Amino acid sequence: MEINIVDKYEKLEKVGEGTYGKVYKAQDKATGQLVALKKTRLEMDEEGIPPTALREISLLNLLSHSIYVVRLLAVEQAAKNGKPILYLVFEFLDTDLKKYLDVYRRGPNAGPLPTQLVKNFLYQLCKGVAHCHGHGVLHRDLKPQNLLVDKEKGILKIADLGLGRAFTVPMKSYTHEIVTLWYRAPEVLLGATHYSTGVDMWSVGCIFAEMVRRQALFPGDSELQQLLHIFRLMGTPSEEQWPGVSGLRDWHEFPQWKPQSLARAVPTLEPEGVDLLSKMLQLDPSNRISAIAAMEHPYFDSLDKSQF
Incomplete structure (x- = not known):
């Protein structure tokens, strides 16, 4: 009607x-x-x-x-x-995770996010992602801007979801603001045409790191720069580590970097958190932890899960 x-x-x-x-x-x-x-x-x-x-x-x-x-x-x-x-x-929710983090990034009350808040938000994000994946839906563009926050209830909600095929996602948004690449998985950046739930888990890892660091882990401004940021920290993948990587459309001979310490990139994160982050940021998508397995990770042991 x-x-x-x-x-x-x-x-x-x-x-x-x-x-x-x-x-x-x-x-x-x-x-x-x-x-x-x-x-x-x-x-x-x-x-x-x-x-x-x-x-x-x-x-x-x-x-x-x-x-x-x-x-x-x-x-x-x-x-x-x-x-x-x-x-x-x-x-309608009037704030998103990016705006929420901006308060901690700058302004009179700038400072680290409370550890329990990071855990709380990350657990909710994993729960929302697990729900989508359970229905066979990939988000494919998770980032702080499309995670909405209900400040009164302390709830994080996934937005801009599921409109993957009928409504195409443009490379540039209509305000000519470049669609951010910071949370995009390496297989997507390398031109993979088939991808799975791992694309979202990579984004979840990047968002996790950003909540802890208060700045993006991989702030690239082009697809190539984005890949270089990732490889500098995680190491340049080889066929042994990631079977099939050299066959992806946009694979080139990249500089050979060795993996760096992830703990150093997130110095304030407890060891259990670094372990969970490393499982989300596996270069080979088939090795990434699933959302449902992430919820069972010991990092969340101190969380009262009955509230979710």
């Missing part, structure tokens, strides 16, 4: 250009609830919503049963200049 989006929601402000289109903070006129309205860029034909998009929306609906995934509340179809537009209506 087509609705006039203006009749149902009052747009309060544009809060960003998401990976998939404009995002507005809005209020549901009937209930007063604050929502995030995502206006999707979707090639729609006269037939209406393409089946791929419908599949992904039903998947999103399924995934949002976890409190660690941002909830999809409704899907609204509207029209502009005779062209159909799809709005996805999500619960």
Whole structure:
């Protein structure tokens, strides 16, 4: 059913250009609830919503049963200049992990994140990722900007999820801000066409390190620089360590670096944490720890898991 989006929601402000289109903070006129309205860029034909998009929306609906995934509340179809537009209506959270970390990075209260908070957020992230992977969904673009934080409840939620195929992820976002590569797995940077749950676990590792260090572990500004950052710390992979790596599309003869101490890159992280991080940052994706196994790691032993 087509609705006039203006009749149902009052747009309060544009809060960003998401990976998939404009995002507005809005209020549901009937209930007063604050929502995030995502206006999707979707090639729609006269037939209406393409089946791929419908599949992904039903998947999103399924995934949002976890409190660690941002909830999809409704899907609204509207029209502009005779062209159909799809709005996805999500619960609204006013901060993300990047903004949350910025408070600790600079400003009057700058300082390390409390150890228990890092554990708490990382555990929730693993739980959300395990939920997605359990439904066969890869996120493929996990980064602090799309992990939303409910500050009052202390809950971390995964956003920008599952719209992988019908809504293409551009290399440049529409504000010409380069899509960040800092959390991207080496197999993706090397042009692998088939990848698995390991792509998300690499990103989780990078986010973990950043919560501890308060700065990105691999802050590359191009795909090549990104790979060099990774190889300088983790060592340049060989066929022995990572079978098939030299057959990937963008493999070149890279400088040969030996692995450095990961503990030195995250000096304040306890040994159990360094061990978990090293299991997430394995160069060969098939050697990376799964989200479900990560939740059982001794690093989380001091956490009261009954609260999750």
